[in-house]
Amino acid sequence: MKAKHREAIARRAVERSRADQTEVRVSTGDDALTRFAHGISNQNVAGDDVTIAVRAIVDGRTGVAASNDLSDASVDALLERAREMALFVPSDPLVPALPPGGSAPAPGGCYVDATAHADPHARATVSDAIISRAEQAGYWCSGYVSTATSGTTIANSSGALASFDGTDARVNVKTTAPDSTGFAEHYTTDIRELDGDAAGARAVELARASARPRSVEPGVWTVILEPPAFGELLTYLVSHFSAQSFSDGSSFCSDGLDRSYFDERVTIGDDFAHPLAPSMPFDYEGQPKLRLPLVEAGVVRNIVTDSYYAKKLDRPNTGHALPAPNAYGPQPLNIVMPAGTKSTHELIAGTQRGLLISRFWYIRIVDQKRAIVTGMTRDGTFLIENGKIAGGVRNLRFNQSILEALGSVEFGSEQKRTGQYFYSLVVPTAKIDRFTFTSTTEF
Amino acid sequence: MEFEALAHRALDTATICGAQYGDIRFENVRSERIEVRNGVVASLADGRGSGYGIRALVDGAWGFSASSDLTDAGIDRTAARAVAIARASASIARERFGAAPPHVYVDNYATPLARDPRTVPLGERVALLLEAEKLAHTGDRIAVARAWLDLWRTEKYFYSTIGSALEQTIVQTGTGVQAMAVGDGDVQSRTYPGDVGLYKSGGWEIVEEAALLANAARIGDEAIALLTAPQCPSGTFDVVLGGSQVSLQIHESCGHPAELDRVMGWEASFSGTSFLEVNQLDRLQYGSAAVTIVVDNTMPSGMATCGYDDEGTKSGVSDIVRDGVLRGYEMSNDTARAIGRTSNACVRAQSWEFVPMIRMCNLNLLPGDVPFEGLFDDIRDGIYMESNRSWSIDDRRLNFQFGCQIGWEIKNGKRGRMLKNPTYAGMTPRFWNSCDAVADAQSWNAWGTPNCGKGEPMQTGRTTQAASPARFRGVSVGVGYQ
Numbered sequence: 001m002k003a004k005h006r007e008a009i010a011r012r013a014v015e016r017s018r019a020d021q022t023e024v025r026v027s028t029g030d031d032a033l034t035r036f037a038h039g040i041s042n043q044n045v046a047g048d049d050v051t052i053a054v055r056a057i058v059d060g061r062t063g064v065a066a067s068n069d070l071s072d073a074s075v076d077a078l079l080e081r082a083r084e085m086a087l088f089v090p091s092d093p094l095v096p097a098l099p100p101g102g103s104a105p106a107p108g109g110c111y112v113d114a115t116a117h118a119d120p121h122a123r124a125t126v127s128d129a130i131i132s133r134a135e136q137a138g139y140w141c142s143g144y145v146s147t148a149t150s151g152t153t154i155a156n157s158s159g160a161l162a163s164f165d166g167t168d169a170r171v172n173v174k175t176t177a178p179d180s181t182g183f184a185e186h187y188t189t190d191i192r193e194l195d196g197d198a199a200g201a202r203a204v205e206l207a208r209a210s211a212r213p214r215s216v217e218p219g220v221w222t223v224i225l226e227p228p229a230f231g232e233l234l235t236y237l238v239s240h241f242s243a244q245s246f247s248d249g250s251s252f253c254s255d256g257l258d259r260s261y262f263d264e265r266v267t268i269g270d271d272f273a274h275p276l277a278p279s280m281p282f283d284y285e286g287q288p289k290l291r292l293p294l295v296e297a298g299v300v301r302n303i304v305t306d307s308y309y310a311k312k313l314d315r316p317n318t319g320h321a322l323p324a325p326n327a328y329g330p331q332p333l334n335i336v337m338p339a340g341t342k343s344t345h346e347l348i349a350g351t352q353r354g355l356l357i358s359r360f361w362y363i364r365i366v367d368q369k370r371a372i373v374t375g376m377t378r379d380g381t382f383l384i385e386n387g388k389i390a391g392g393v394r395n396l397r398f399n400q401s402i403l404e405a406l407g408s409v410e411f412g413s414e415q416k417r418t419g420q421y422f423y424s425l426v427v428p429t430a431k432i433d434r435f436t437f438t439s440t441t442e443f
Numbered sequence: 444m445e446f447e448a449l450a451h452r453a454l455d456t457a458t459i460c461g462a463q464y465g466d467i468r469f470e471n472v473r474s475e476r477i478e479v480r481n482g483v484v485a486s487l488a489d490g491r492g493s494g495y496g497i498r499a500l501v502d503g504a505w506g507f508s509a510s511s512d513l514t515d516a517g518i519d520r521t522a523a524r525a526v527a528i529a530r531a532s533a534s535i536a537r538e539r540f541g542a543a544p545p546h547v548y549v550d551n552y553a554t555p556l557a558r559d560p561r562t563v564p565l566g567e568r569v570a571l572l573l574e575a576e577k578l579a580h581t582g583d584r585i586a587v588a589r590a591w592l593d594l595w596r597t598e599k600y601f602y603s604t605i606g607s608a609l610e611q612t613i614v615q616t617g618t619g620v621q622a623m624a625v626g627d628g629d630v631q632s633r634t635y636p637g638d639v640g641l642y643k644s645g646g647w648e649i650v651e652e653a654a655l656l657a658n659a660a661r662i663g664d665e666a667i668a669l670l671t672a673p674q675c676p677s678g679t680f681d682v683v684l685g686g687s688q689v690s691l692q693i694h695e696s697c698g699h700p701a702e703l704d705r706v707m708g709w710e711a712s713f714s715g716t717s718f719l720e721v722n723q724l725d726r727l728q729y730g731s732a733a734v735t736i737v738v739d740n741t742m743p744s745g746m747a748t749c750g751y752d753d754e755g756t757k758s759g760v761s762d763i764v765r766d767g768v769l770r771g772y773e774m775s776n777d778t779a780r781a782i783g784r785t786s787n788a789c790v791r792a793q794s795w796e797f798v799p800m801i802r803m804c805n806l807n808l809l810p811g812d813v814p815f816e817g818l819f820d821d822i823r824d825g826i827y828m829e830s831n832r833s834w835s836i837d838d839r840r841l842n843f844q845f846g847c848q849i850g851w852e853i854k855n856g857k858r859g860r861m862l863k864n865p866t867y868a869g870m871t872p873r874f875w876n877s878c879d880a881v882a883d884a885q886s887w888n889a890w891g892t893p894n895c896g897k898g899e900p901m902q903t904g905r906t907t908q909a910a911s912p913a914r915f916r917g918v919s920v921g922v923g924y925q
Binding site: 441 | 839
């Protein structure tokens with residue numbers, strides 16, 4: 001569905017609403033994903049849907065109703081249902097005026113026709129190249145190739161009207177050798193950039209290089225985290241920059257901004273326009289997103305807000321609302337960290353004894369306030385001795401405060417896009433001086 | 444049935460396009476959520492949607508396509524797309540593995556309801572949560588209190604080219620209350636019931652069973668008390684886990700590794716593989732003789748209880764672990780056939796947009812014969828832990844570390860001081876072999892998990908692991924806080 005069509009539906013709904021304030025979101029999606037394992041496609045799927053969601057506000061009371069029926073009669077009923085629901089709840093004095101929106105041009109490269117029109121054979125071709133690489137090495141692999149097209153339109157009774165169309169294409173593969181595994185991923189908006197042969201070769205290379213893994217003792221190690229590993233770790237710090245977490249007192253920085261919490265080499269931003277991960281330029285209230293520094297040279301400078309928390313905390317609305325109703329508060333969805341100066345090879349060469357880690361698995365929060373997390377290494381963990389890779393090691397479990405990890409860290413010279421859940425991250429390789437492992441595995 | 448004519452059109456189109464087997468699953472889904480946060484209704488949402496997913500089998504390979512377009516043209520387009528995807532699957536397949544289901548059923552099923560949630564006025568639902576949330580604010584240190592209610596209703600209509608026609612109405616209900624205390628550089632939370640609330644299939648009777656108003660103030664008091672409670676010690680201790688924590692332990696260390704698609708490597712790139720390899724079947728001493736774990740998709744109140752799974756296989760009861768020995772898996776038609784068995788109806792899709800896949804369903808630890816308090820009797824120096832706070836396990840489901848919201852020391856058979864930040868860790872078979880007692884049916888409950896993630900694209904599953912408290916000997920405690 002074209003943006004003009006979505007906008008017509010959204011405008012009509014806002015005009016017909018009897019609520020004091022109304023926000024209408026019209027979303028479309030067409031997603032396809034080819035999954036493969038052991039030389040078969042075990043799941044090969046596609047689907048399309050439309051959604052219309054109405055947020056009705058009456059005297060500080062809010063109701064949200066959603067449907068995937070866009071007929072006029074259904075939308076009229078939806079408007080009335082949201083309004084009537086709102087009448088059942090107490091008034092909240094902090095409910096703000098809906099933001100008026102503003103100019104929010106999309107960054108270049110968000111939408112690529114080739115991705116939008118990719119057919120199942122295009123995904124099969126990339127998958128086949130990955131599978132062939134594993135077969136040539138005598139290994140097996142599993143993973144996926146996906147394409148997606150999405151459209152979002154937000155309109156509200158304060159005059160906001162914003163539309164965005166985007167595409168997404170991804171490869172993810174894990175290759176399994178007799179006693180080791182390797183991994184590769186690639187995120188882009190353009191399916192033509194997906195190189196199955198290169199991804200397959202990278203995963204094979206990691207599996208081969210980590211063969212015959214040895215055990216190392218848990219304890220405190222210097223680690224070099226490649227972007228997928230560092231990005232996943234960072235994901236568990238990101239929500240601390242939400243105004244909700246800040247306001248609740250559960251964020252590490254709830255005691256105050258403009259304080260140094262990290263190594264001065266740590267700078268973190270939220271940037272929807274980074275060329276490696278161009279994204280929607282407005283939030284789910286139609287408010288233009290700010291390209292926001294969160295941490296500058298180790299000092300926390302900003303938290304992200306939406307209209308509710310901007311009013312509550314008397315701070316600017318940074319444009320980071322999630323779709324209503326939202327229990328998670330505003331979130332920075334487009335994390336970017338600048339690169340350092342050394343290549344990964346140079347970081348390794350400068351390490352007397354340490355571990356090179358490709359990827360983490362199943363990180364969970366152990367202690368919220370101190371940002372202690374636990375998790376496992378996965379799919380390519382290597383011992384570094386005397387500045388060189390000395391072979392693969394068996395996987396380890398860590399328990400580590402992210403705050404302390406970022407207290408002494410340096411960064412590699414190349415940024416890569418990675419992602420976890422609904423966060424997009426563009427991060428470099430990170431070398432962390434002290435990282436605590438508490439146990440090992442037998443594989 | 445509501446969608447019968449559209450179903451025939453879709454299956455005819457798929458057949459004409461070349462499918463050797465096809466099925467279609469229509470769903471009408473309604474999802475209502477209310478969440479009260481610090482005195483205001485932060486979420487009041489009512490979502491409704493309809494759509495369908497079509498599976499097509501071509502040359503032993505599957506394709507799946509879904510849409511909400513219920514026009515004839517939309518049905519035709521989606522059916523043809525499913526077949527085109529199946530052809531693409533076949534074009535890269537190194538072997539033929541898919542086949543049509545072996546059985547045909549024509550039937551219907553509906554979740555039994557003592558009180559249909561739709562008959563409970565919205566004002567009554569909101570008032571209950573506002574009161575529960577207010578009660579949890581037992582002191583200034585409660586920074587956030589929340590109370591929530593989820594009501595889900597799914598009407599499913601399944602048809603296949605071999606003649607199955609199934610109509611099911613599944614109703615699931617969940618509710619809970621949480622208090623988060625902040626102070627002295629610390630954050631402590633308590634949730635009731637369990638760690639996510641009480642989630643079961645059924646109606647308003649689930650909300651009444653949860654008894655939020657009778658327990659909200661207690662969990663507020665406990666959250667505040669945890670701020671100043673002593674740190675759980677580190678070392679090796681005998682441990683008693685509360686029922687909801689045992690439920691999560693089953694979920695992570697038995698439920699996921701016993702998914703046969705994971706065992707066969709189909710989840711390797713995302714959620715991992717499994718140590719429960721097929722050559723271990725009927726041989727591996729997974730746990731002690733006290734440990735019997737079964738799939739039961741017929742039990743009352745289970746989140747996964749239904750008449751038929753999303754491949755059209757009839758629900759039943761089967762062993763995963765019997766008297767400590769690995770006896771079976773959670774299976775689909777294709778994976779079961781690969782090991783010479785038949786499906787035990789463990790295939791679910793999150794909703795119509797998603798392809799059916801093996802999901803943990805109702806997977807229950809059968810109760811033992813020891814009263815709950817009896818679990819403490821011969822523990823000289825141990826820890827009792829309740830309600831999960833943190834969970835992590837490796838990608839073969841062996842090395843795990845869990846944290847709980849609250850603990851108490853056990854001294855000479857008696858529960859003693861409250862402890863903060865209790866954690867424990869272990870290796871799965873070693874841990875379950877250290878289980879020497881499971882509490883009796885008096886404390887057995889159908890603990891539901893509403894948000895189990897698996898698959899790519901990620902699907903959220905609703906599952907139950909019924910359990911009672913259990914005792915484990917010689918457990919590593921306090922990891923992460925040493």
